[in-house]
Amino acid sequence: MKICPQCGTQNQDAAQFCAQCSYNITNVPLTAPPAYQQAPPPYPQPPYQQPYPQPPMNVNNIYMNNPVSDKNKWVAFVLAFFLGWLGIHRFYVGKIGTGILWFFTGGVFGIGWLIDWIMILVGSFKDSYGRTLSE
Numbered sequence: 001m002k003i004c005p006q007c008g009t010q011n012q013d014a015a016q017f018c019a020q021c022s023y024n025i026t027n028v029p030l031t032a033p034p035a036y037q038q039a040p041p042p043y044p045q046p047p048y049q050q051p052y053p054q055p056p057m058n059v060n061n062i063y064m065n066n067p068v069s070d071k072n073k074w075v076a077f078v079l080a081f082f083l084g085w086l087g088i089h090r091f092y093v094g095k096i097g098t099g100i101l102w103f104f105t106g107g108v109f110g111i112g113w114l115i116d117w118i119m120i121l122v123g124s125f126k127d128s129y130g131r132t133l134s135e
Contacts, residue, residue, distance in 0.1 A: 002015065002025050004018040004020065004021060004023050004025055005023070005025075006018060006021050006023040007020050007021040007023070009021070067131055067132065068131055068132060068133075068134050069093070069126070069127040069129070069131040069132060069133050069134055070134065071092060071093050071094075071127050071133050071134065072133065072134055072135075073120060073123065073125075073133040073134060073135055074135075075092065076089045076092055076093055076120050076125065076133055077089075077117070077120045077121065079092055080113070080116050080117055080120055081117065084102070084107050084113040084116060084117065085102070085106045085107040085110070085113055086102065086103050086107075087099035087100065087101070087102025087103045087107065089116065089120070090102055090116075093125070093126075093127040093128060093133065094127050094128030094129070095127070095128050096128075120133070
């Protein structure tokens with residue numbers, strides 16, 4: 001079998017021209033196909049390029065999947081009602097920074113304390129991860 005160097009088609013030994021592209025193949029030796037036409041051997045993908053079976057979990061992924069907090073709305077309200085001027089309800093939901101602010105300013109002079117009561121009752125008060133409090 002002669003292989004046409006022009007198009008790579010296999011032709012019979014006695015053929016003078018390529019059946020595909022009409023190239024003159026009389027002086028072409030009987031050889032195997034050129035190396036550039038052979039498929040490369042399959043190599044496995046290196047481990048550092050293989051995809052993860054799932055993305056690695058981090059704190060944001062865990063809390064984005066659960067929009068409701070594990071902290072109770074009514075516990076936070078009772079804490080805010082009796083000890084809100086100390087910021088205990090804010091410590092309860094994980095808002096440590098504003099809890100310290102409430103502690104030293106008396107619930108931001110009573111105004112922040114009142115706003116927190118209303119927000120807890122309405123259901124818009126959130127924990128430190130931005131999740132709504134559970135019922």
